[in-house]
Amino acid sequence: MFKQASSLSLVIPVHNEMGNLMLLHRRIRDVMSSMNDRYEVIYVDDGSTDGSFSVLEQLAATDLHVKVVGLSRNFGQTAALAAGVAHSRGEVLILLDADLQNDPADIPRLLVKLEEGYDLVSGWRRKRQGDGWLRCLLSRLANFLAARAAGIPIHDLGCTLKVYRRAVFAHVPLYGEMHRFLAAYAALAGARIAEVEVRHHPRYAGRSHYGLDRTLRVLLDLLLLKFYRSFATRPQQLLGLPGLLALALGVAFLPLVLILVLLAGRSRVASWSGPLFLGVLGACCFGLLSLQLGVLAEMLMRTYYESQNKQPYVVRCLVSGTERCECW
Template sequence: MDIEISVVVPAYNEEENVELCYREIIDALEPLGISYEIIFVDDGSTDLTFKKLQYLSKNDDRLKVIKLRKNFGQSAALRAGLDCATGKNIITMDADLQNDPKDIPKLLEKLQKEDFDVICGWRFDRKDPFLKKLFSKFANKLRKSFTGETIHDSGCTLRAYVKESTESLELYGELHRYIPAMLFWKGYKIGEIKTNHRERKNGRTKYNWKRIIKGFLDLLVVTFWQKYSLRPIHIFGSIGILLSFIGGIISLYMVILRLFYGVGITDRPLFTVSIMSIVIGIQFFTIGILADVLVKIYYSQNGRKNYLVERIIE
């Protein structure tokens, strides 16, 4: 039987939440009368998360549990779940119960009835500490200025996807936050709806200052990758040409001073700047050529994954 919906839930040290999350997902999906599967990805938890999921899977063949060998991060855990999902449409959400499974039918309805490939949840009334909301608001504005996509809440994991849109996503680091941007760049149509957001009652948040810094660095990488991954020579070569041109103009000026005005140039800082600009410009151009070669090698390789699965329970 074909699976209509796959629900992918990454979990890391959520022993107090996974069972209730599982029950709430079932309560949300059963009234729809469609075939579905639930995929929990244990991202190297050090508590009883996996054992609880293992116990639940014994009594439900719709529940699939993936255990990663160590904590690879939410992006890798999502990728592992997406790789195992067989549904025509895919729902992703957090296991901490802050996302409300009751919103799943609304996401699916908008995805299926309107011409969208992805529907993102928008935590319109967030139940998070003030500082976390402040940082997220700043991060969303920064992301919009870099990427050009207009989703209000890129950090919300609760989303609905047409399966095709997830197949070419490369997820590592904190890139799960930029999935809408990556799909937007690929030409997929992105929509959003307001969703319910609940306070965390059990467990500890995984959000900290380290993730903020990593998220910003990943934003720079993903922006560069999406704009210049096919031809990095365009940016490196442009910088190289610009620097070489500036260096050449300054050198010409210094030569004119020496030939026509008898001014000494070897002990002038401007002469050093001109030579360094030319040398660095040539280096940038060379880096662009080498990067182009590496990109061709990268795209010639298939089946690259950034996680290791210890076992799968079906």
């Protein structure tokens, strides 16, 4: 059994989940009240347009354990999680989705594992329900690549259901779309991580907010994850060596380009091979430059947020019990 010596904060991002919220909260209340009373449930309304915020206000008015953070617009899941963590007080943080695909009944088992000396316990949706075969395949591929990039033996980095010690978030800032790889970034900061198999249910109501286009964004995030693991303190080794190689190739092929240009009037082949060669070389250089600028832009963005202690969200209002505070 989990010997609860710490207060718990459940952080749940919500975006257009009106049909799930009442049942979700009943399940959370049943699980948490069976453990003890030292917990809070923080729902972060991420710009919902379907009436979810009204349901959350009702929950806050009838349950003193509930706090609602309403964001001014849809900022995305990572920003919503960041807002929830910032307004939480628990020593142990529990993150889960609001779509009822995560099962609150699994929370005690994750807490038991945390008591074994870990800093973070991640859920593993070994038997996923309600997802097509293509989405499952892409998810497994992304998890495999992410685990290799981060160097941690985790099967399901994308599962939102996780339990953290609060100190983890002092070393893992939240912005962009980092929610997918929270465990990976925590591991890079030195957190001790474990994984527990959890249940996964078909969506109860509403529709998924994620499509197959997310795969491309995941691949870009994986490149950043690999960069921060291997080159965060030595970016010049990543950026400088390819730059020198591109420059050397350009200088080496410059005479050939000039010869092709000079022969353009004597040979039909030379007339199109020269521009084609320049086009291919230019495309390669442009692609390389784009990747480098992307990494530099990411570094500048992180410096901007961390050096000024800025947050990537705006809180519209706070609801606790029957009290409502308008922040904006």
